[in-house]
Amino acid sequence: MSGRSLRVPEALVQRIHAHGVETYPHECCGALMGKDGETAREVVELLPLANRRNDSPRNRFEVTAEDVQMAEKKASELRLEVVGWYHSHPDAPARPSEFDREHAWPWYSYIIVSVQQREPRDTTSWRLRDDRSAYDSEAIESVAEPASI
Amino acid sequence: MAVKVIIPTPLRPYAGKKESVELQAATVGEAMSSLTTLFADLKKHLYTDDGRLRSFVNVYVNDEDIRYLRGDQTPLREGDILSIVPSIAGGTQN
Numbered sequence: 001m002s003g004r005s006l007r008v009p010e011a012l013v014q015r016i017h018a019h020g021v022e023t024y025p026h027e028c029c030g031a032l033m034g035k036d037g038e039t040a041r042e043v044v045e046l047l048p049l050a051n052r053r054n055d056s057p058r059n060r061f062e063v064t065a066e067d068v069q070m071a072e073k074k075a076s077e078l079r080l081e082v083v084g085w086y087h088s089h090p091d092a093p094a095r096p097s098e099f100d101r102e103h104a105w106p107w108y109s110y111i112i113v114s115v116q117q118r119e120p121r122d123t124t125s126w127r128l129r130d131d132r133s134a135y136d137s138e139a140i141e142s143v144a145e146p147a148s149i
Numbered sequence: 150m151a152v153k154v155i156i157p158t159p160l161r162p163y164a165g166k167k168e169s170v171e172l173q174a175a176t177v178g179e180a181m182s183s184l185t186t187l188f189a190d191l192k193k194h195l196y197t198d199d200g201r202l203r204s205f206v207n208v209y210v211n212d213e214d215i216r217y218l219r220g221d222q223t224p225l226r227e228g229d230i231l232s233i234v235p236s237i238a239g240g241t242q243n
Contacts, residue, residue: 027240053240060240065207065214068235081158085237092241100239103205106194107159110239130163132193 005139006084006109006125007042013142017120019048020088020113026057031071032084032109041109044080047071060099061087084109084125091115094122096135104128109138150175150225154184155232163190177208178221180231195233207234 019028031047049067053060063071063085075082085108089095094114096104104110106128114121126135153171156164164170165188172187174180181202185192195206202208208215209232215223225231 029237053238056240059242061238063237065234065236068237087239089241097240097242099242103238105157105159105205105235105237107162130190 004127004136005040005141006111007040007141007143008111009043009145010142012043012046013123013140015046015048016086016088016111016113016123017115019086020090020115020120021118023051023057023088024115024118025090027051027053027059027061027088027090029061029063029085029087031063031068031075031082032086032111033071033075033078033080034083035080036083041083043083043109045075045078046086047074058090059092082108084111086111086113088113088115091117094124096126100126101128101132101135104132104135106130106132110135111140150227150229152180152225152227152229152231154180155230157233157235159235160191160194160233163194164188174225176221176225177210177215177218177223177231180225181208181221205236205238207236208232209234 029051030049032043033045034043049063051057052062052064071082094112110126113123125138125140127138152174153169155169172180172183
């Protein structure tokens, strides 16, 4: 555990779950748009995106550079920034895989939801270490409404 | 050639918190090399251990992906803007 936490309104957690169920048994993905403060990070809005890994959507997801730029533009229009990404692990634990780590960027929060037999289970968040050696878990602080940082 | 490199948000902590950096470079390869010399901590996030640009790191010259130009050898002109743009990937192990 890194000691960091990520505030996420409960309604957005539910939307991530719903997206994971909708795309099951394929992985879902999307952008976390919010604010990164000195002491806290908060998700304010989601941007669900298409999984571009058409060849292997059951165990892989991809957000293209074009989609990343589009998400950054949307976030900027809302006076937010892209603070991370979410994706689902169908019938697999909500823990980052080695493949996740190899492809991760630092700084971003990565939310993973485990969807077992079409039922959303654990939801976790992770940040890559500076040296890329591992992820640290980041506590999800579920809040009723977005709060200003 | 004076060019500007736009640093993506997740890499700014490793580049003196700068949004962009101005450099002198004649090619994309030179610009990237200068950037990682200036900010050594960027290197492991941009390049694999054997020195290849990571697959999820995209470099654009004035909005054109260098994969469709001449890669590292893409020549630069005065005032060109290089953007480093993430793509995001992952998934379960199996």
